[in-house]
Amino acid sequence: MSGTEANEGCLRARRVVETLKEYHPPLGGRQGLRLDFNENVDGCSPRVLDTLHAMTAETLNKYPERLAGEVAVARTLKVAPEEVLLTNGVDEAIHLLAETYLEPGDEVLIAVPTFSMYEIYALATGATVRTVQANARLEFPSAALLAAITPRTKLICIANPNNPTGALAAREDLLQITQAAPRAAVLIDEAYIHFGGQSVIDQVGKVANLFVSRTFSKAYGLAGFRLGALLGPVEQMKMLRRVASPYNVNGVALECLSAALDDEGYIDQYIAQVFDGRAQLEAFYRAQAIPYWPSQANFVLAYFGEYRQVFVSEMKQRGILVRDRNSDPGCAGTVRITLGNRQQNARLLRELPEVLAAIGFTAQPLPSAAAPEAR
Numbered sequence: 585m586s587g588t589e590a591n592e593g594c595l596r597a598r599r600v601v602e603t604l605k606e607y608h609p610p611l612g613g614r615q616g617l618r619l620d621f622n623e624n625v626d627g628c629s630p631r632v633l634d635t636l637h638a639m640t641a642e643t644l645n646k647y648p649e650r651l652a653g654e655v656a657v658a659r660t661l662k663v664a665p666e667e668v669l670l671t672n673g674v675d676e677a678i679h680l681l682a683e684t685y686l687e688p689g690d691e692v693l694i695a696v697p698t699f700s701m702y703e704i705y706a707l708a709t710g711a712t713v714r715t716v717q718a719n720a721r722l723e724f725p726s727a728a729l730l731a732a733i734t735p736r737t738k739l740i741c742i743a744n745p746n747n748p749t750g751a752l753a754a755r756e757d758l759l760q761i762t763q764a765a766p767r768a769a770v771l772i773d774e775a776y777i778h779f780g781g782q783s784v785i786d787q788v789g790k791v792a793n794l795f796v797s798r799t800f801s802k803a804y805g806l807a808g809f810r811l812g813a814l815l816g817p818v819e820q821m822k823m824l825r826r827v828a829s830p831y832n833v834n835g836v837a838l839e840c841l842s843a844a845l846d847d848e849g850y851i852d853q854y855i856a857q858v859f860d861g862r863a864q865l866e867a868f869y870r871a872q873a874i875p876y877w878p879s880q881a882n883f884v885l886a887y888f889g890e891y892r893q894v895f896v897s898e899m900k901q902r903g904i905l906v907r908d909r910n911s912d913p914g915c916a917g918t919v920r921i922t923l924g925n926r927q928q929n930a931r932l933l934r935e936l937p938e939v940l941a942a943i944g945f946t947a948q949p950l951p952s953a954a955a956p957e958a959r
């Protein structure tokens with residue numbers, strides 16, 4: 585009996601799920617200074633912690649009520665509450681877009697390298713994912729993406745600023761893409777917008793196929809809450825609400841949301857520390873002749889070539905986690921490092937030269953002629 589025949593009477597996942605590649609970020613063992621996941625490792629607003637401490641059993645025993653949170657987010661982002669859907673992180677926003685719009689055979693366009701979950705949720709629906717590769721400078725491939733749009737294009741996902749490159753897409757280019765693909769939902773994922781770039785939120789509701797996502801996982805320091813927001817035109821948001829669970833966002837996160845939104849001072853001082861750290865890290869890379877990609881986010885991607893693995897493990901030995909991005913398309917030999925608060929950045933910059941000396945590092949030019957900082 586063949587293997588397939590032996591499986592015939594058994595429960596099988598859908599075929600596309602069986603062929604889905606596995607995305608396995610570490611789900612444990614991340615002790616140390618976590619400069620690997622673009623989290624805000626400084627913490628979160630003390631007002632959020634005060635709200636948490638003041639919570640009673642009622643927060644936990646009642647089903648969460650999302651509406652007040654949507655009104656609060658709408659007020660902060662200057663959109664209508666009906667244009668906002670709170671989600672279980674941006675991850676769920678992407679998942680809901682895929683579930684709402686994609687049928688098997690539809691095409692999804694993604695500029696790579698970028699955040700992995702766009703591809704995973706799209707493939708899981710049976711849609712076809714077409715990737716558009718960025719050039720050696722890892723700039724947003726606007727013209728190539730426009731050229732790849734077809735009548736079957738149903739979803740386009742763009743992170744702006746992008747992860748793992750920190751690159752920006754120009755606002756005019758993004759709006760041109762929405763016009764060129766009127767049958768497609770165009771998601772502009774602004775997870776890192778606090779750190780650079782120009783938002784397109786002011787176009788929500790004006791552009792019929794434009795969606796914007798925001799997260800509380802990065803600048804707000806609330807990755808553990810799993811809280812995000814999807815914004816889009818009211819008629820489309822009605823469709824997304826049909827697919828979403830009414831209780832997709834947990835009550836603890838919802839109760840803390842206003843405290844997080846209102847403490848703008850916390851966000852501002854954290855962002856200022858990231859900007860300082862980013863400038864220092866980029867200056868360090870320049871001084872060492874290490875190629876890097878100028879970043880508009882809270883992390884910087886740099887090229888360590890054949891030293892990549894030993895660099896990541898030596899950093900780990902010293903209690904600093906950084907992210908190997910070698911397997912991202914166009915990112916061979918690269919490592920991404922997240923910035924933290926002033927003390928954490930100082931520790932990073934103290935350790936870096938010692939680590940490079942310990943591993944006998946010699947800077948290598950990028951294999952391609954176009955070194956990213958040599959613009």
Ligand SMILES: Cc1ncc(COP(=O)(O)O)c(C=O)c1O
Pocket residue numbers: 621622672673674675676699743746747773775798799800801807810811812
């Ligand atoms: C571009 C981008 N979008 C979304 C996310 C995930 O956001 P959330 O924690 O809100 O699910 C990440 C996380 O790294 C990201 O890099």
